[in-house]
Amino acid sequence: MPNSFDFFTPPFDTLTVIEQDKVRQSLDVAYYPKGSEIVGVEVSEDTPLHLILKGEVHQLRGNAFVSSFGEQDWFDGKLVMMGRTEFRYVAAEEVVSYLLPASLIKQLAVENALFGSLLFADISERLNAAAMHDKRRELHSLAMARVKDAYLRKPHFVEAHVSVVEATRVLRERNASHVLVQDGERVGIFTNTNLCDAVLLNRDLNSMPVREAARFELLTIDLNDEITEALLIMIRHRIHRLVVMDNNQIVGVLGQLDLMSFFSNHSHLIAQQIDMAQDIEELRVASSQIEKFIRTQHGSGTKVSVIARMVQELNLQVFSKLWSLLAPMDVQLNTCVLVMGSEGRGEQVLRTDQDNALLIRDGFEYDGLAQVCERMNEELSIMGYPLCSGNMMMNNPLWRQHCSVFKKTITGWIFSSDTQAPVYLSTFLDAKVVCGDDTLFNDVRNHFLLGQRDYAGFINRFAQAINMFGDAEPSWWRKFLPIGGHDEMELDLKKVGIFPVVHGVRSLALEKGIVATSTKARIEALVQMGVLDVETGRNLIEALYFFLAVRLKNSLNLTIEQTGSAVNPKDLSALDRDLLKDCLNIVKDFKVFVSQHFHLEAF
Known part of the structure; x- marks a missing residue:
């Protein structure tokens, strides 16, 4: 009985402990020599799901190459569910694979909806399921965030001897709700609440030193502390702000609203910082928060x-x-x-x-x-x-x-x-x-x-660029041949995926006089006009955002000189590779549609 099955690989990482145990008890291992047919067109309802441990498998339609599968890839989910296939699967080299009984896979799909969606649903549902799966896996990243990852208010100081009126003027000029008060070696804070308390004293605020209205029992937190610790301190002491320290120096102030926004969506805080910028230097600081925001949102x-x-x-x-x-x-x-x-x-x-x-x-x-x-x-x-x-x-x-x-x-x-x-x-x-x-x-x-x-010929010439990076029906899947462990090969997602969708949709929208700018809005308008059917429109939108998501994930791990568009399929999970193949198939079909629609063969 195999015990080394990797349950950390999607979609098997969605299985419960009990479901994992069912898989362990049902697993078998098979060996196929190079050139042998693993699965033929004639299949039964009992044909198992194959998960490749070693080697490379070619998917063929007749004798024509369609796709390739490498280590940790599986085939064929749809075959298991439907009990039939139009493809043959042949060992391109020696292959060792796990065999998972079709009956078990079908049972797990019924018991675990997310697992079933990732394996068997149509492309739109699979992409949505994958997004849900990623979100569930990565939500814990927020709990591991540090104070330095949150938006910190720049510390503004006034001397303790200045009047309450003068300190209030600083609040107004800075559009702030607090200011730090420097009184010799000690530091306090003067807030809008302190101002209200001072007004109730019926004293002359022009002569009243701000030190008499400020609060000096400040609670602090280190820049590198976990952000959940900041939340606990605020709750425990019923306060709204923490002074942030780094090497015993005050580097900022963390507000409760800023903290709450970090756990949800703090884009409006960046927008507020942009709006409040009084010069280019302050705008640079605000702008620098955007990439951090992207990383936080992607991580969550x-x-x-x-x-x-x-x-x-x-x-x-x-x-x-x-x-x-x-x-x-x-x-x-x-x-x-x-x-x-x-x-x-x-x-x-x-x-x-x-x-x-x-x-x-x-x-x-x-x-x-x-x-x-x-x-x-x-x-x-x-x-x-x-x-x-x-x-x-x-x-x-x-x-x-x-x-x-x-x-x-x-x-x-x-x-x-x-x-x-x-x-x-x-x-x-x-x-x-x-x-x-x-x-x-x-x-x-x-x-x-x-x-x-x-x-008359402009729109055809304009649309022709959809084939700039290949023929209308290129052999996409030969890009995946090296997955078995030979030469390195990269796909340029912009060329083979993003651009054909964007430009094909842009051309159709221009022809129909659609003024929407985003590709999604253009697709929705084209569907409404009957140019695209509902399923094609939905699949194009999901495929585009899948390409963008893969490119973003890749880009976040690269230097500024590199581009996230170049992706090596070997670096993707088996699930993402499978989705990528489906999405590129959608692009291939769409290029054929656009080419026929605009009669590009004549240009």
């Missing part, structure tokens, strides 16, 4: 679609605030700042290239505008938003134009044979207004939407 199992929307809003606030700090008011009133590409679609989580533009009202001139735009891109780069390698930024005169001039530029791109023109148009089509007069953008976008209809 928040769906990537939710993270992306929240991050988009925070980034827009950073861009808007920075523009307000750099641009004179008359410039702000006569321009429109845009973000484009994945940032505009709300599908960029970690920061990649800046893609931004500036539309200028016809007739408005400002001599220093080029310098303001140059500074805008430079400051964003300092904050961690990399400069665009393609120079699609407002510091480039091509992306900083008066509306009438930019309309002519767009018309030129529509009729141009230059291969870069569709790239520019795709980027602009995904634009979202950051700040300024949005009527400028609406006018230019409408010019594009109407103008592209004047060129």
Whole structure:
């Protein structure tokens, strides 16, 4: 009886102790020499589930290669449930595998809904089940967080001899609810509550020293203490703030609301910090919280679609605030700042290239505008938003134009044979207004939407880019051949997964005059119009967010010079590899649909 079965591998890590024991008692081990057929087309309801211990298995349709399976992969869940298959499974080399009886797998699927969904459901349900599974596995990470991971308020000090009125003025200027009071060697705190108590004393607050209103019995916590300890101290002592120390130095103040927000979603605190920034340095500090927020949300199992929307809003606030700090008011009133590409679609989580533009009202001139735009891109780069390698930024005169001039530029791109023109148009089509007069953008976008209809072949040429990184029906699965332990191979998720979905949907949306920017909203509109059926639309959305989730998880473990789009399937869990194959199959079918819809074989 095998005792080394790995119950930490999804989906088997969803099984209870009793269910695990059932698996142990039913396990068998089988050996298959190279070239032998493990499972043929003729199967029975008793065909077991195979979990590969060693070797590589090829999935074939007839004699045509379809996919490959390596160590810790299983096959075939649908075969076990349905009792039939259109595939053959052949040992590409010597194979050793566990055999799990079909009857047991079916029983476990009934008793354990999550296990059943991860194995047998359609792709949409499986992806949702996988997200639920990840969230359940990773919720414990919050309990292990440290005080330094939370949002700490910057400490502001006043001398103990200043008046209560002067201390209150500092509170107002800093838009704060507390200020620390330095009285020689000791430190106290003056809060809004202390102010109310002082008012009730009926004393002259202009002459009353703040030391007489402050509280000096401060409770502290170390920067590296567990954050749950901070919560316990606040509950135990019925207080709302803790002074945070590092090497006996005060480095911040942790508020109760900030702490509670950390355990839920503290995006609004970052937004508040952005809004309160009085200069670029303070804005940099606020902006630096966003990646920490992403890591926290990802670690707690928040769906990537939710993270992306929240991050988009925070980034827009950073861009808007920075523009307000750099641009004179008359410039702000006569321009429109845009973000484009994945940032505009709300599908960029970690920061990649800046893609931004500036539309200028016809007739408005400002001599220093080029310098303001140059500074805008430079400051964003300092904050961690990399400069665009393609120079699609407002510091480039091509992306900083008066509306009438930019309309002519767009018309030129529509009729141009230059291969870069569709790239520019795709980027602009995904634009979202950051700040300024949005009527400028609406006018230019409408010019594009109407103008592209004047060129009969434009939409076909535009859609053709979906095949930029391969044929309409590429042999995706040969990418998985090295899983058995030979050469290293990486998949570029952006090229083989994200881009085909995004651009195919973008092309269909442009054809139908859909002005929505996000891929999800475009898909929903296409489904409503009957261009896509409900199942296809749902699968495309789930596949896109799966790609984004894998890329995010990969990116969080890489250096800034690396890209999370390059993924080695060997580094994925067996469950994620299986889901990746299904998602790439969805992409393959969608590329065929788009190619047929736009008759791309004729272009």
